[in-house]
Amino acid sequence: MEIVILISFALLSLSMLLIFIRLLMGPTLPDRVVALELLATVIVAITGTYAIFTDRSSFIDVAIVVALTAFLAAIGFARFLERGGPRDD
Amino acid sequence: MTETILNWVIALFMLSSGIFTLLAAVGILRLPDLMTRMHASTKAGALGVALMMIAAMLHFNDLVVMAKALAVIMFILITAPIAAHAIGRAGYFVGVPIWVNTVKDELFNRYDSDTHRLRSGLETEEELKAMKTSNKDKPRIRVTTKK
Numbered sequence: 001m002e003i004v005i006l007i008s009f010a011l012l013s014l015s016m017l018l019i020f021i022r023l024l025m026g027p028t029l030p031d032r033v034v035a036l037e038l039l040a041t042v043i044v045a046i047t048g049t050y051a052i053f054t055d056r057s058s059f060i061d062v063a064i065v066v067a068l069t070a071f072l073a074a075i076g077f078a079r080f081l082e083r084g085g086p087r088d089d
Numbered sequence: 090m091t092e093t094i095l096n097w098v099i100a101l102f103m104l105s106s107g108i109f110t111l112l113a114a115v116g117i118l119r120l121p122d123l124m125t126r127m128h129a130s131t132k133a134g135a136l137g138v139a140l141m142m143i144a145a146m147l148h149f150n151d152l153v154v155m156a157k158a159l160a161v162i163m164f165i166l167i168t169a170p171i172a173a174h175a176i177g178r179a180g181y182f183v184g185v186p187i188w189v190n191t192v193k194d195e196l197f198n199r200y201d202s203d204t205h206r207l208r209s210g211l212e213t214e215e216e217l218k219a220m221k222t223s224n225k226d227k228p229r230i231r232v233t234t235k236k
Contacts, residue, residue: 004100008141011107015114022118022126030123030180037172038117038130041138044161045110048141049103057154060145063161067138071168078175081183082205 005053012046033077040070095147102144110137122188123180131173138165 016039023035044063051059116129142158149155181196182205199208208217 001096001100004103008103008107011104011111015107015111018111018114018118028123028180028183028185030176030183030185031126033176034123034127034130034173035117037176038113038134041130041134041165041169042110042114044165045106045138045141048138048145048158048161051145052099052103052148057145057149057151057157060142060154060157060161063142064157064164067161067164067168071164071172074172075175078172078179081176081179 005049008049009046009053012042012049016042016046030081033074033081036077037070037074040066040073044070099144099147102140102147106137106140106144109133109140113137122191123185124177125188127173127177131169135165135169138162 019035019039019042023032023039026032026035044067047059047063047066051057051063110133113130113133116133117126120126120129139162142161146155146158181200187194196207199210200206201208
């Protein structure tokens with residue numbers, strides 16, 4: 001069981017690294033916003049893994065809050081882009 | 090015996106969650122333009138989180154945790170398409186370049202870039218006149234993946 005949890009952590013960390021590369025590369029601002037949203041999704045998955053790892057169920061609450069914040073951030077960024085705020089890609 | 094089987098099932102869910110999330114990450118890194126990247130990130134990412142929450146649900150085997158994990162899954166499944174729609178729409182108005190091999194762009198010349206109003210193509214003449222069309226539609230930029 002321990003080794004499975006470690007492998008899941010490794011896979012999730014590797015995906016965070018790849019998403020972070022896209023966040024730095026991303027040619028336009030919407031690309032970066034999509035990368036940020038996926039980063040938050042991966043953080044939710046990592047929180048679930050950590051809840052299983054430490055055997056504490058309170059971390060599920062953290063996952064709920066992170067998911068909510070990521071959604072609000074994505075919507076806010078989308079409104080900001082659509083209303084034509086100052087952009088610096 | 091039951092414990093062992095349950096552990097195997099949890100391990101299966103956790104590993105498939107990791108693999109799907111990694112797939113989403115590879116997709117967002119390797120695909121050519123915004124729309125295809127969004128297609129990779131939304132679906133595979135949501136599936137990865139859902140599988141991990143199912144694993145947590147089975148691991149804790151508690152009604153409260155189960156309800157919370159189900160709430161996370163429902164929330165992700167509801168909000169991921171909404172956020173993707175909002176970002177995709179904003180990207181279309183901003184004029185994000187699309188892939189050079191894109192076959193179809195059905196919104197092209199249909200969106201009024203000032204009022205953000207979509208023409209269906211089935212309007213009568215009077216309706217089109219009343220809509221005071223502005224012909225400032227930006228041509229969609231097409232990019233090649235090879236730099």
